Amino acid sequence: MGYKEVQKKSVGAELASLLPDDGIPFYRKKHLLRLNLSLFCLFLLSASDGYDGTLMNGLQALPHWQDFMGHPTGAWLGFVNAVTSLLAFVTYPIVAWCNNKIGRKKTLGISYFWVVLAVALQAAANNSTSFVLGRLFIGASAAFTSGAAPILITETAYPTHRGILTALYNCGWHVGSLLAAWTIFGTRVIDNNWSWRIPALLQCALPVIALVGYVTAPESPRWLASQERLEEARAFLVKYHAGGDEISPLAAFELREIVNSLALEAQHHKSSSWLDMFRSRGNLHRSFITITLGVFAQWNGVGIVSYYLAPVLSSVGITSVANQTMISGFLQLWNLILSLFAAFNVDRFGRRPLFLVSCFGMLTSYIVISGLAGSFANTNNSPTGIAVIPFLFIYYGFYDIAFTPLLVSYTCEIWQYNLRAKGLALGMNSTRVALFFNTFVNPIILDAIAWKYYIVYCVILVIITITIWFWYPETNGYTLEEMAVIFDGKIADEKLTSGGTVAGAEGKNVGTDIAHVEKA
Template structure:
């Protein structure tokens, strides 16, 4: 499904000319409201980022280590990995909830589960209780994080879709910043509240979502898939055209969505788990998606994301205050680079960002490895400081593509009928890669120190080659147009022909009988 036949030679969307250049997110109250709802969805990623950074910080807190008997080796690996094991347990249910009850209720359910889990985590009296709470956090996060980015990409105004969806994963660092500086601030508290306070604050994004989520607009694509065309058209009109159901952009979007979903459901039979690998186009999608999932965690970043204290210990930086301070600064650095890259995804394109990111990571990780070896051989302070510098440069490179694009690129190349299932496969692959990392990394770092970095150097070189040959450019295309790159021009022409059709029949009739459908819809509440 797609409309690639209407994509112009410069790669811009076939309906770019239908977008009102004067309608900006800052001067249109409907777009301001829409983007406010999108921000509510984006903070889902903050919860995930908070968890990783919090666990990094807790490992540097003597109070946490003393309370749980200084976990190390496989127990430390389990404490980090259990959240992803919880994610794995929820994956069989996540796509059915997103496709069955809708994106909006699924996010609400996930947030509610995480609120309960953080209460248990904060009140933990034993390591088993702490582990159980983290399992439940992962279980709830799967529902929220599976539905939220899809809803973002499916309700966004076309010209803001790619930057906003890319911002989703970039806000991982907003949670990481809060967690890093919270653990830094509670470090001086002499009681268990030094780690209970950071544990409690993890619930903040979820509490906000529980309070507001059910008032958020539902995905027009989901509404169309359930036969609720009237609601879908009203939602598009309300937020994308000030309530005018006959606006050319709204009509194009609605017809393209309706035809694409129907085409996949009937002509292409592009539904169900089997269809993920049944066609050449879908096999191409899954090859890219699964690779990106593993690349996002096996690029060496897992060492710093979850075991920063061990990396610092290996270069002689053992003061917990210094470790926590560097961790806090690193998260701010990451957020800045990730948000900058998010704003340029449609200007620079996906391929350029992926290639630049991979080349930079390879270069700076090699330098980090060399400097770590120098410190191990000579104990040089200069080498230790250079390792820190190259960690920052490595993450700047990582944040150019692998923070903003892995989620947005995944959801945009998947057609609606398999979007939830394909995104679940992506998240499942991430969890598998994380569980492996969280068990293997601490053991390998204890056993062979800096030599373990050589494994990631080799893998980064492989990533660079893979991305060069397989990543496909998708900038400045609608969700439906993007799929034409994978499914061919026949599908594109079919859907584009329908998208260019006249106003939908039910509203054309209403227009004649009541005068102005714009007036009828303008006063509608959120659908």
């Protein structure tokens, strides 16, 4: 499929017809290069969460961390890993409120306060309580980051770049994982507490690098429009999407669609409360997808491999610290490569095909892993245990092509503006609940039934596949505003193409004629 066909497939024929047909790639256009570099940097903010998962995975293989923490096992180990989800769960509703009240960019900036506080507590901890408190605050940082950055990227990206850039956001998770895995592999030879303090301190490295993108990123034009600041919203579209062309049909089309979408939402949804997410057939469908996707992203078996790779490898006879940390390092590199491949091709392949191929692949891999692990438990045959390793890579490869890039981007796409922040918060909280369950319960069940626990996830993967097959629609080929047609029917299509004035997200009248703004 050629580039033009991919463009048309990603945004639809109408918008594709308004895109400049000059043959100049985006990296040779200053306005798009500047915008994309800013948004690309933001994907590194998700690295802190990924760093945390692999950090805790790797620290369990370090003797000095084990001594410092008192060799945690079972419920206590589960709590140490899961505590980040506690504060994140409480914080997400606050993040949703901030997104709509003070803007996407200012909300994102709050995450930096939490990450500095958390990393300082972890790295300088003088007892296990201080370390766990630092992990608690990491949850707040993750909530502000994952609750604001994807929305800012989704609402500011150039139309044909939105799918890729939003899908890239969650791929930053593996950048953090990769950094954590190889940092721990390097510090494992230090024969004191700095073997784990250095990796804990470096948790803030990638967010610091991403600060450049945060400072240069613009505010969302959709948020500006919802706040009666249509002139500023138009100025953004002209500057960043149209390259300064004041009479650009693309900028005019986007502004009109944003305005009409906000008016439609104000007409049919007089408020934007949490209950509104369950009051219409379309929103019920969106909420079902949002909640199940958040749960499915954690309950497909990835929680065992992500947070408890060391005990999984030990269960099949791979007990060396060097081997465990090296396998973890190569696994994170593999994850990054596969997730980036999927993110850059999300418009080419479409969302549903990626989801379904991922599910079938994970199910097949987990069945094989369960069989090999069970065989090793009965025979203690070393080659059988080693055979688990390539299938862990295969399993993670299938996970990466859908659940890494689409967990956040698909959720952001399906929600209309006035509920997008709450929709993402709902999705992230469902993920956190599932993650808390995984990280707290998994070590207990692994201790109790070992490899037999893998069979449970085989059954869950069957349920996940069936659910996605019947209830997850294809969103490729629609703009953010046109997404309402999928969930709300033909009335949304008719309203979006009509002209008029706009009411803000909270129901207030903007009272500005679109034509007047376009000429201003």
